[in-house]
Amino acid sequence: TVPQPSSQRLKHFLMNESKFRLQKNFGLLGVPFGLCARWPGCNRAPSTLRAWGLVDQLEALNTRGIVVKDFGDTPEIAEKKGLIPSDPTLKFKDEFLAYSEHLILKIHNYEEGFTPLIVGGDHSISIATIAAAVKFNRAKTPGFRMGVLWVDAHPDLCTQENSWSGNIHGMSVAHLLGHGDTALSEIGGFASKIKPSEIVYVG
Numbered sequence: 001t002v003p004q005p006s007s008q009r010l011k012h013f014l015m016n017e018s019k020f021r022l023q024k025n026f027g028l029l030g031v032p033f034g035l036c037a038r039w040p041g042c043n044r045a046p047s048t049l050r051a052w053g054l055v056d057q058l059e060a061l062n063t064r065g066i067v068v069k070d071f072g073d074t075p076e077i078a079e080k081k082g083l084i085p086s087d088p089t090l091k092f093k094d095e096f097l098a099y100s101e102h103l104i105l106k107i108h109n110y111e112e113g114f115t116p117l118i119v120g121g122d123h124s125i126s127i128a129t130i131a132a133a134v135k136f137n138r139a140k141t142p143g144f145r146m147g148v149l150w151v152d153a154h155p156d157l158c159t160q161e162n163s164w165s166g167n168i169h170g171m172s173v174a175h176l177l178g179h180g181d182t183a184l185s186e187i188g189g190f191a192s193k194i195k196p197s198e199i200v201y202v203g
Contacts, residue, residue, distance in 0.1 A: 024066050027114035028058060029106070030073035030121075031129075033099055035083070035092040036168035037122035046073055046119045054119070069114060074099075074106055089160040090181055091167055100128035100187050107132040123156060123169040130176055131188030148176075148194055151202045173199065 030046025058068040077099060085091035103125065107116050118129050130148065137144040150156070156173040159180035163170060168184070175184045176199075178192035185191045 025114045026058075026066065026068050026117040027071045027110055028055065028068060028117045028119065029071045029110075030119050031103060031125050032073055032076040033096075033103075033121045033125055035077070035099075035122075036096055036124035038165060038167050038169070042120065042122040043076060045121060049119060058117075068117070069111070071110070071114075074103060085166070087166075089163070089166045090184070091165075093168065093181070093184065096124055096168055097183060097187070100125075100131075103128045104132040104135070104188055108136060123152070123172050126172045127175050127184065127187050127193075130193050131190075134193050135188050135190070145198060146194060148199045149202065150199055153203055155201065155203070 030050070032043040032046050034040060034042030034044075055068075055070050061068060077095065083092070083095075085093075087093055107118075107129065110116055116129070116133075118125075120126075130146070134144065134146050137146065150173065154170060156170050157177075158170045159174050160166065160171070161180075171180055171184070174180045175187070176193045177196065178185050182191075
């Protein structure tokens, strides 16, 4: 590709920045799901962050013209303790697939005018949340592509073939790219949610 002149890049940035400034309504949704992580506790993150004043801090943004509405949490499923995964190479895959269907439906039924602001939960839920975002936008704009900023200490590019733990939270990006288990990569009804060129890592 031919690099854009700096004036064109600036114009492109300003156009997109103005679009972002127009978005002022965000809907907070807690996703207390932690089955696919190595250690228990991720499911308590939404309630813990609320107890530490997350909602109040977000609502303080109203002074800048930003509206944040709390949509509560998705239903919490059983704790990991005592549950035995049916497949040690893809632990709690069936439970995760069922939860993902519910999560995508919840996001698609968001109140009109609000952009989802989702708090997990272990990192596996990003497969469903990014699938929901891409699917929603493609329904309005065929061929829509989305960029992802991934902030993590790990690339999350494992699949069941090379994961020593079998924990799906370490396989999120691989399945978003269309690799790994077919059922997981096709969450939302389509594979390859993003391309390698559409993800930026901050680690």
